[in-house]
Amino acid sequence: MPYHGPWTSSAKYLESIACREIDWINAYADSQKSNKTPWRYTSPEQNSPEAHLDLLQKYRSAIPYILPRDPDLISPRLWHPDLHAGNVYIDDQARLLSIIDWQGAWTTPVFIGANPSLLLDYGIDMLMKLPNNFRTLDDARKKQLRYQVSQSILIHVYETTTARDNPLMYKVMRHPHGQTLKNLEAFIGSTWNNCLFPLEECLIRVENEWDHFDTTESCPYHFAEERLRQHYEQARCFNKSQEFWKGLQGVLTDEGYASNETLSKAVEIYNDMREARLKDLHGEERRKFDK
16 A cells, blocks of 8 residues: 555655545546535536546645745644544543544644644634624524634634643644645545545645745646636635535534534425425436435
């Protein structure tokens, strides 16, 4: 298994992911449709092996130039990828007792593996205090605002404490291209799983911001004007999809997850979505969808 490491550098690690996907697409993609998730935006090029190979090669060509130069940020660490509240146990004095579910632990460079706590919701708009008209609002809006303020305060405390007690983590959080580099690593390994469009979005961003990377070399790839025009047209549909799922935040995720508390509401939403989708389908396509 040539893609399982160990690797001698972060660049070789990322190169191996891209090469793995290229080899898989060359071997299997022609006879197998890409995975699609219902009600999530899918690029028109998603089923085109050539489109995947083109973007993966673009990414490969940029790897040597876009990685951090700071040795701390590219050094390897062991990470637990699923530190949500259910996996962390504390006692009555808030002292750590144990951490469970280590089966997904992995070793990867700091700039990829270091992420803010899953207990924090960075998808909110920061709001440090309740609005003056809070008492006049309905209960649903009050609940939303309480959550927004509580998360904002937690994020502020987390970042302040991290800057003081964990400077390496804070350095990752403040890296100018940190999120782009994380997204690239995530998307290159799953382009055939409906990640072609977001990978292209990241690569366009890299080209646009190339002068801000720590390199004197020119960007090794280029997106033609016509391709950019097509991408930005598709982006409108993609953004609508993202806004739709953002509106369901706290009830249902785009992967179909709902908590016990929101399950009945999630089922109701899915039934409505299913009926709306069936109205647009006919014949064999409808039969397959309605299985």
